[in-house]
Amino acid sequence: MSTVRVPDAVPTPNQDSEALRKAFQGWGTDEKAIIRVLGQRNAFQRRKIREAYHQLYNELLVDRLFSELSGDFRTAVILWTLDPAERDAKLANEALTKKKRKIVDQLKPIIEIACATSPQHLMSVRKFYCILFNSSLEEAVSCTVSPPLRKLxxxxxxxxxxxxxxxxxxxxxxxxxxxxxxxxxxKLDDENLVWILTTRSFFQLRATFEFYKQNYGNPIDKDIKKCSSSDLSSILQMAVCCIDTPEKHFAEVVRASIVGLGTDEASLTRAIVSRAEIDMMKVRGEYFNANKSSLDNAVIGDTSGDYKDFLMTLLGAKI
Amino acid sequence: MSTVRVPDAVPTPNQDSEALRKAFQGWGTDEKAIIRVLGQRNAFQRRKIREAYHQLYNELLVDRLFSELSGDFRTAVILWTLDPAERDAKLANEALTKKKRKIVDQLKPIIEIACATSPQHLMSVRKFYCILFNSSLEEAVSCTVSPPLRKLxxxxxxxxxxxxxxxxxxxxxxxxxxxxxxxxxxKLDDENLVWILTTRSFFQLRATFEFYKQNYGNPIDKDIKKCSSSDLSSILQMAVCCIDTPEKHFAEVVRASIVGLGTDEASLTRAIVSRAEIDMMKVRGEYFNANKSSLDNAVIGDTSGDYKDFLMTLLGAKI
Incomplete structure (x- = not known):
């Protein structure tokens, strides 16, 4: 499911830390070395590297990466290097504090974290959120989001x-x-609809969606769309998609981030960094089915330099 | 704050397990020995005893207690021996599955667990709930509790x-x-009221309640009472009391459990077992202030035998 290419013989966390330290030192930064090390390690290995680096050099790896790198490349590398739950707590906080023109776009990362990750992971994100932002995630949501979106x-x-x-x-x-x-x-703020979507297990909900389609003719997200074109309708469709087929949601996030003039790097980075180790193989397949073109080529076409190399490394390209 | 009397020199978990094993064996059970060991150990020590007992005798201590003891004494000892989060998950499940005449009485343990314990503890209770009952706690609540109580x-x-x-x-x-x-x-199901009570930190809420009283004349629970005499009003008053002054709530639980003819042993046990290590000293003080009589005498007057001895041990009586 993961596209990350971890080498057969992985250096020790100390060796990886030394390689990173070397990449930071001297004239300029060796970005390729950073990509080679961090882009080819899984979450557990990256944690071990963060710990070893801290112990060896008495500085936080993420702080050093921040001072050495810049632009979209920096954002991507740092999000990737953080603990996944800490990363998502930061992405959630950014979504809740940085206004966007459309509330639906703004809340996308929140829906993804709540509906397309494991219950255990969401619990860890909430713990990190409290530690980092002196407020609970649900408190921040309730202060930012107004009815009728708030309840959901x-x-x-x-x-x-x-x-x-x-x-x-x-x-x-x-x-x-x-x-x-x-x-x-x-009635999209129907009490039953909300408690079913917010409490049932993912497996139970998928079975319910399947039963719904077979008995009532349409997939439920189509029926939600038919009800209204409100923000609540869009958010509900997104939640259903993230619960039912997260790979479809993320394939669409990637597509939307590169379509038209300019690239939405924040969304592209978020999609690839957060799914590379979960279901990026499926996202890639889904992208191909939906767009009749390859996700990898799309990324290559819309990005450049170290940023491109890093994303492609997470997508499993050889470096 | 705790009334549990842990001796200065605590035997090792293995020694405690051996003492318990001895109490189980032979003709009849030595209840006094069980009270002496388990009634004088804190949560961490009890966990170590559970682990040691399991390792030494290849059986669960709680299972053995179940087969050796009976009645209210058994219930109290088992609730006390369980991990506190597992205990509360079981109490929550019992509350949600055992109908009572009044829904407010039935939901009391749920309010206590949600509002009078730490956020970290509630999280652990939810984990145990999923493991033990193949459903999340909030799912069980949503299936049992109807509007307008459900949202809160x-x-x-x-x-x-x-x-x-x-x-x-x-x-x-x-x-x-x-x-x-x-x-x-x-409007007791007001959206703002619900999100404030359900998301703000306990310290923040206590400051808000204080500000409310100083600026609007009445404590908020009095104003809630004036709004209506509905179940929602009672549940809200209870939640506010558990957040603001849990010792008042539990002093009242003890009083209500012994008042009149007969005793509500389930409530009495729950109050003493769940607060002995948290704030029983304060509950005792509060009980005295409210009733001009001692909580200890009330327990002695309404209970008997091993059950009485066990509760009194948790209340710090010498044995």
């Missing part, structure tokens, strides 16, 4: 869903009926 | 509040205004 968003970020794969067919059936009733009333 | 309850059990003691005076001021607006409208 707060429910999504506060959930700690059951992780087991057991699915109850009767529950899927009755939940699908409740969801369909909400659709019939065109 | 789900928010309370899903919270992971900031634990720091920092308080923002401006936030207290503006939150108190929002709360007062809800009171003026007599």
């Amino acid at each position: 968003l707060m429910g999504l970020v506060s959930s700690y869903r059951y992780e087991g794969e057991t699915v109850d067919g009767d529950v899927s059936k009755s939940d699908a009926t409740l969801l369909h009733n909400a659709m019939k009333k065109k | 309850l789900m928010g309370l059990v899903s919270s992971y509040r900031y634990e720091g003691e920092t308080v923002d005076g401006d936030v207290s001021k503006s939150d108190a205004t929002l709360l007062h607006n809800a009171m003026k409208k007599k």
Whole structure:
């Protein structure tokens, strides 16, 4: 599922730290060496490198990367180097504090963290959020997001869903009926719809969506779209997609980030950095199916320099 | 704050396990020995005893206690022996599955776990809940509790509040205004009221309640009571009390459990077992202030036998 290419013989964390230190020293920075080391290590290995680097040189690796690098390359390398839960806490905070023209675009990272990562990961993100920002994630959401989006968003970020794969067919059936009733009333802030989406396990919800489609004719996100073109409708469609087929959501994030003039580097970086170790293989397949062109070529065409090399390394390119 | 009397020289977990094993063996069970060992150990020591016992005798201590003991004494000893988060997960599940005549009484343990324990503890309770009951706590709440209680309850059990003691005076001021607006409208399911109570840190909320009282004349729980006599009003008053002065809430739980004919042993046990290591000293002081009589005498007067001896041991009586 991961596209990250970890070499067969991995240097020790101390050796990797020394290689990074060497890349930082002297005239200029050796960006290629940084890509070679960090771009080819998994989350556990990167944590060990952060710890070893700190112990060896008494400085934080992330701080040093910040002072050595710049631009989109710096952002990508730092997001990748951070603990994944700390990274997502920072992405969530940025989303909640940096206004965007469209609230739906602004809240995208929050929906992704709440609906397309594991319950355990979301719990860790919330812990990091409290430590880093002296506020709970749900508190920040409630202060930033107004009704009618607030209830749904707060429910999504506060959930700690059951992780087991057991699915109850009767529950899927009755939940699908409740969801369909909400659709019939065109009531997207329906109480049942919100508690079902915010508390049921991901496996249970996928079964419910499947039952819904088979019994009521349409996939539920299509019915949500038909109800209204409000922000709430867009957010609900996004949440359903992230729960049901996260690879579709992220393939679309990549596509939207490169389409037209200019590139939305923040979104491109977020999608690749956050999914490289989870389901980037599937995202790549989904991208191809949807666009009849390769995600890798799209990235190559829209980026350049060290930034391009780094993203391509995360996508498994040989360096 | 704790009333549990841990001896100066504590036996090793292996020695404690051997003493327990001895108490189980032979003709009859030596209840006094069980009280002497388990009733005088803190949560960390009890965990070590559980582990040592399991390793030495290849059986779960809690299972053995279940087969050796009976009645209210058994319930109390087992609740005390469990990991506190596992205990609360079980209490929450019992509350959600065992119907009581009054929903407010039924939901009391849920409010206590959500509002009178630390955010970290609540998180651990939710983890245990998923492991033990194949469902998340908030999912169980949403299936059991109907509107208008559901929104508040789900928010309370899903919270992971900031634990720091920092308080923002401006936030207290503006939150108190929002709360007062809800009171003026007599709207107890007001959106602002719910998100303030379910997301702000306990320290922040206490400062807000204080500001409210000083500026609007009444403590907020009095104003909530004046709004209506509904279940939602009772639950809100209880939540405010558990957040603001948990010792008052638990002093009242003890009083209500012994008042009149008969004793509500389940509530009495829950109050003493769950607060003995947290704030039982304060609960005892509060009980005396409110009732002009001692909590210890009340327990002695309403209980008997090993059950009485065990509760009194948790209250610090010498044995």
